Amino acid sequence: MNELIRTENLTKEFETRKGFTGITKIKALDNVNISLYPNEIVGIVGASGSGKSTLAKILVFLYKSTSGKIYFKDEDITKIHGKSLKKYRKEIQMVFQDPYASLDPYHSIEWHIKRPLLISHYSGNIDDRIDELMNMVKLTPPESYKNKFPHQVSGGQRQRVYIARVLALNPQILIADEPVSMLDVSLRIDVLDLLLKIKNELGIGIIYITHDLNTVSMVTDRIYVLHNGEVVEDGHTNTILTSPQDGYTKALIEAASDPYKRI
Amino acid sequence: MDSSAIEIKNLNVGYNTETDFSLIIKNFNLSIKKGEIFGIAGESGSGKSTLAQAIYRSVKYPGEIESGEVIFKDKDIMKMEANDLRKIRATLFSFIPQAAMNALNPVRKIRYQFYDLLIAHGILPEKNNDKISAVLKMVRLNESVLDNYPHELSGGMRQRTVIAMSILLNPEVVILDEPTTGLDVLVEHEILKDLKNIQRKYGITMIFITHDLAILYEISDRIAMIYAGEIVEFGARDDMLENSTHPYNFLLLKNIPRIGVKMDNIIKLKGNPSNFKENFPGCQFYERCPFSKGECSEKHPDLREYSNEHYYRCIRFPEWKQNV
Ligand SMILES: Nc1ncnc2c1ncn2[C@@H]1O[C@H](COP(=O)(O)OP(=O)(O)OP(=O)(O)O)[C@@H](O)[C@H]1O
Numbered sequence: 001m002n003e004l005i006r007t008e009n010l011t012k013e014f015e016t017r018k019g020f021t022g023i024t025k026i027k028a029l030d031n032v033n034i035s036l037y038p039n040e041i042v043g044i045v046g047a048s049g050s051g052k053s054t055l056a057k058i059l060v061f062l063y064k065s066t067s068g069k070i071y072f073k074d075e076d077i078t079k080i081h082g083k084s085l086k087k088y089r090k091e092i093q094m095v096f097q098d099p100y101a102s103l104d105p106y107h108s109i110e111w112h113i114k115r116p117l118l119i120s121h122y123s124g125n126i127d128d129r130i131d132e133l134m135n136m137v138k139l140t141p142p143e144s145y146k147n148k149f150p151h152q153v154s155g156g157q158r159q160r161v162y163i164a165r166v167l168a169l170n171p172q173i174l175i176a177d178e179p180v181s182m183l184d185v186s187l188r189i190d191v192l193d194l195l196l197k198i199k200n201e202l203g204i205g206i207i208y209i210t211h212d213l214n215t216v217s218m219v220t221d222r223i224y225v226l227h228n229g230e231v232v233e234d235g236h237t238n239t240i241l242t243s244p245q246d247g248y249t250k251a252l253i254e255a256a257s258d259p260y261k262r263i
Numbered sequence: 264m265d266s267s268a269i270e271i272k273n274l275n276v277g278y279n280t281e282t283d284f285s286l287i288i289k290n291f292n293l294s295i296k297k298g299e300i301f302g303i304a305g306e307s308g309s310g311k312s313t314l315a316q317a318i319y320r321s322v323k324y325p326g327e328i329e330s331g332e333v334i335f336k337d338k339d340i341m342k343m344e345a346n347d348l349r350k351i352r353a354t355l356f357s358f359i360p361q362a363a364m365n366a367l368n369p370v371r372k373i374r375y376q377f378y379d380l381l382i383a384h385g386i387l388p389e390k391n392n393d394k395i396s397a398v399l400k401m402v403r404l405n406e407s408v409l410d411n412y413p414h415e416l417s418g419g420m421r422q423r424t425v426i427a428m429s430i431l432l433n434p435e436v437v438i439l440d441e442p443t444t445g446l447d448v449l450v451e452h453e454i455l456k457d458l459k460n461i462q463r464k465y466g467i468t469m470i471f472i473t474h475d476l477a478i479l480y481e482i483s484d485r486i487a488m489i490y491a492g493e494i495v496e497f498g499a500r501d502d503m504l505e506n507s508t509h510p511y512n513f514l515l516l517k518n519i520p521r522i523g524v525k526m527d528n529i530i531k532l533k534g535n536p537s538n539f540k541e542n543f544p545g546c547q548f549y550e551r552c553p554f555s556k557g558e559c560s561e562k563h564p565d566l567r568e569y570s571n572e573h574y575y576r577c578i579r580f581p582e583w584k585q586n587v
Pocket residue numbers: 278287305306307308309310311312313314324325326361474
């Protein structure tokens with residue numbers, strides 16, 4: 001099978017003004033090559049400032065890269081705009097860290113899932129599709145959630161509402177940026193399990209961004225370790241976690257919390 | 264000599280609502296030993312911050328301490344005169360509230376925030392620059408941070424600053440509410456190691472509160488698990504880890520994502536952590552508990568001793584362990 005998305009030497013420089021002396025350039029991404037296939041979850045792992053979120057923002061066209069290329073199903077989309085950009089934006093959806101901030105407090109859960117269906121002129125039966133999506137993300141039975149408002153459900157359920165909302169657009173790629181880091185322990189597993197279910201049942205490719213190797217170990221097939229904007233190590237998750245080669249990867253593994261360890 | 268640093272007795276704390284009073288911390292009893300790291304764990308909404316503020320007597324309206332005692336150095340903090348309370352705060356007893364690193368004064372350089380703290384306790388700052396240097400060294404911050412404004416520092420540096428302030432006046436007891444939540448894993452790990460070093464070196468008593476069970480088990484000597492404002496299990500860290508007596512502790516431990524654990528091997532914990540029922544006669548964990556029996560919904564379990572200072576609040580222990 002071919003890649004859903006692939007980057008080639010993706011580089012991003014930010015300019016920052018330093019005092020009166022002028023401008024300094026910071027390389028947030030440095031010749032990054034990653035790929036994502038359908039039906040897989042790929043982890044982008046790194047501490048804060050490593051460039052993870054910059055990469056996500058470039059992939060969803062919130063930022064422009066300084067150089068390098070992005071391919072979507074073998075087509076060079078680095079410079080697309082207008083109609084083709086709009087079409088691509090539907091194929092790639094993002095799930096964010098804070099499930100509260102990403103929902104509108106004044107609207108019901110049903111509204112959140114219905115709206116993208118209306119906007120995209122969904123051709124089938126909208127009510128059936130809402131039920132189907134709610135069942136998919138395990139907001140069941142749908143009736144007991146539809147009329148609730150975001151503040152009336154738990155953080156984990158809010159995250160699932162948001163995931164149902166983005167799945168309504170039938171994307172081929174999902175980017176999840178720290179989707180469980182703000183959730184309680186007992187809710188994390190549920191959301192992680194949902195990511196696996198989406199991958200297995202819908203065949204979507206998922207990019208899972210985090211600094212936490214614990215959750216990465218449970219859901220990803222492959223990982224890229226980012227450090228100062230560079231991929232320092234990549235490969236199958238198990239291989240890297242059991243025999244890391246790079247010092248930075250080793251530090252991340254050592255810092256991963258574990259109740260059986262002792263500080 | 265008494266070996267307990269703080270003794271909490273029958274503490275009841277809640278919030279005034281438009282119509283009545285909702286009790287969050289219920290009849291709470293706990294004795295913290297001198298020189299230990301006592302960890303308090305609970306999911307969000309379980310009442311951790313309410314408890315922390317109550318121990319420091321800093322609960323603000325609509326919150327209210329209904330009754331109870333917190334004994335520190337033979338005195339009840341709840342009954343102290345405002346002036347005496349002010350004197351012991353920061354000097355003998357200090358508190359780092361949740362998100363304190365975001366509460367530093369944004370328009371004041373770090374140096375003057377240290378000075379303010381000294382002045383508030385009648386200490387001349389100019390003569391105490393050494394003291395400030397010493398605590399900065401303890402938290403491994405460069406002295407140059409003194410000339411920075413908070414926004415010029417990273418989250419980890421701000422948290423280190425707050426920790427340095429909390430130990431500036433050599434307190435015997437420090438309460439830390441979610442001290443590393445929101446920080447990057449690498450930064451968090453370093454801060455935890457430093458905190459423990461400082462604690463061990465100076466024999467400070469630490470009350471460490473967090474929803475992050477994994478780090479709590481990494482750092483604490485003893486742990487109390489709270490659910491719906493009550494202790495459901497507490498004991499020495501190893502006992503809590505290897506011989507859980509309460510299903511909540513047992514299941515949470517099984518639900519922690521961890522390198523090497525497969526999704527299929529996880530016994531999932533159902534339900535929502537913050538749906539507590541007021542005036543429910545039975546066990547608060549009843550609806551989420553996979554080991555519950557009818558009797559659990561009828562009477563409220565008492566805290567019972569299992570073995571040498573290991574307590575649990577469950578009617579069905581040890582039977583439930585046979586159903587695992
Ligand atoms: N100012 C307030 N007014 C009314 N209720 C409050 C207030 N602050 C907290 N509560 C309620 O008290 C309960 C306990 O809250 P608390 O902040 O102590 O929990 P926590 O365990 O610290 O949670 P977290 O992990 O989210 O910090 C919750 O049900 C909360 O809704």
